[in-house]
Amino acid sequence: MVQAIVTDIEGTTSSLSFVKEVLFPYSARQLPGFVRAHGQRPEVRQLLDEARQLAGGALDDEQLVATLLRWMDEDRKLGPLKALQGLIWEEGYRQGDFQGHVYEDAVRGLREWHARGIRLYVYSSGSVRAQKLLFGHTRFGDLTPLFRGYFDTGIGGKKESASYAAIVRELGLPAAEVLFLSDVREELDAAAAAGLRTACLVRGEGPEVAPGPHPVAHGFDELQP
Known part of the structure; x- marks a missing residue:
């Protein structure tokens, strides 16, 4: 019996195009002005210093912004970059x-599962802050009360089985009682290797999804945890 569901965001609960065509371009447009306006705030300065270290050291803020924009173009999964975007x-x-x-069918499913007492969690490469913002500002209202917790790459990469083992330990449940939802075969393979149940969302947008051995659903209405 499934006691908890861990869901990916892009291509699973939410459109790939929203992230790629709305969020990413917005953060790229706003980054230079944001750094000029807020670069001396302690939280922002710490993230800029962390990014500077990753970039190899002696860059001024203007050079660092150029590097951050390049990382955005390359879709680099780097903590300071993700936090600044958030x-x-x-x-x-x-x-x-x-x-x-958020897809309407995802909202229906999440609300139904929450009402049934299934514990809901998010695991995304975007920062926890960005996850909460996305689910907190939807046309369906604030969906954050549906979730018990959020995970980002601070717990490990999404294609590494150790990350899912760590999540299961955090949840305090047997892996076989946790269902992971994603549209990425490598993520599902990693979760399955850690003993989790899996389901592959195939929504027909973006690159073709290869589900491999994982059960397929074309929306949350087809899932029966």
Whole structure:
């Protein structure tokens, strides 16, 4: 019996196009001005210093912004970059520049499972801050009360089985009682290797999804945990 569900975001609960066509371009446009306006805030300065170390050292802020923009183009999964994007998106959500996209069937499923007492969690390469912002500002209202917790790459890479083993330990449940949802075969393989149940979301957008041996659903209405 499934006691908990851990869900990916992009391509699973939310459209790939929202992230790639709304969030990423927004953070790229806003980054230079954000660093000029907020670069001396302790939280922002710490993230910039961490990014500077990853970049190899002696860069001024203008050079660092250029490096961060290149990392965005390369879709690098780097902690300081993801955290800075989260801060920029926070401003965008609060100013009403956009809303977080969540599929209607995902909202139905999440609400139903929550009502049944299934524990719900998110695991995404985006920062925990960015995850909460997306689910907190949707056309369906604030969905964050549905979730017990959030995981990002601070717990490990999404294609590494050790990450899912660590999540299961955090949940305090047998791996076989945890269902992981994603649209990425390598992530599902890693979760299955750690003993989790899996389901592959094939929504027909973006690159073709190869589910491999994992059960397939075309939306949350087809899932019966």
